[in-house]
Structures are given as C-alpha cells and as structure tokens.
Amino acid sequence: MKVIWTHEANKSFDGILDYLLKVWSQKEALTFVDLVEDTIAKIKEHPELFKISKYNHTSREAFITKHTTMFYRILEESIQIEYFWGNFQDPKKVEELLK
Structure with missing residues (x-):
C-alpha cells in the first residue's frame, strides 16, 4: 500500500527529530527514524496490526x-x-488533532 504523510505528520515528526538532536544525540534521532520506518513497513504489510484509537x-x-x-x-x-x-x-490535545 502507498503511504501518505499529512502536513501535521511531517511537522510533528520533524519536531520530535529536532528535540532528539538538541537534547539527546544523532544516534537517538537515527534510532527513532529506523523505528518509524520499521513500523510503517509492518503497517504496509498488515494495516490493521495496531489498535483502533480511543480518540x-x-x-x-x-x-x-x-x-x-x-x-x-x-x-x-x-x-x-x-x-x-x-x-x-x-x-x-490529541483528541482535537484527530477530529
């Protein structure tokens, strides 16, 4: 399946990366990127893998x-x-974002 990122997804992802680079290190930022890529790969194979949001x-x-x-x-x-x-x-706040 094709994966599309919303503007908010890009913005929030970049914010987390910026935080990791400022407060932690490049190693932690790269680990985070790898985890996101791995998770998206799993979702592409099994879209219903994760639970439905309570929000x-x-x-x-x-x-x-x-x-x-x-x-x-x-x-x-x-x-x-x-x-x-x-x-x-x-x-x-997440409830508002996902409306």
Whole structure:
C-alpha cells in the first residue's frame, strides 16, 4: 500500500527529530527514524496490526517508543500517517488533532 504523510505528520515528526538532536544525540534521532520506518513497513504489510484509537475510531495508534505514538488511518488504497504524539502531553490535545 502507498503511504501518505499529512502536513501535521511531517511537522510533528520533524519536531520530535529536532528535540532528539538538541537534547539527546544523532544516534537517538537515527534510532527513532529506523523505528518509524520499521513500523510503517509492518503497517504496509498488515494495516490493521495496531489498535483502533480511543480518540478517533477511524485512526489507529502505533507505539513507536514509550515516549511516542504514531497515529495513522487506513484508506481504500493507502495508509495516511496523521500525527506523531509525545505520550507525556495532555491527551485532550490529541483528541482535537484527530477530529
């Protein structure tokens, strides 16, 4: 399946990478990128692998690390990456983002 990233997905992904590069190191940033790529590869093979989101029943939640969740949606002919979420943020905000 084709994978499409929303503007918000790109923006939130870049924000996490920037944070990792500033606070941690390039090694952690590259590990994060690898984990995201591996997760997306799994989703392409098995789109329903991860649970339906409790915030929006048309989205699914893929845990990338204990700190980060990726939200995605299964469309007819593609997978749409919607957002990367820092798990320590206010959960009410993610509800607004996924509406």
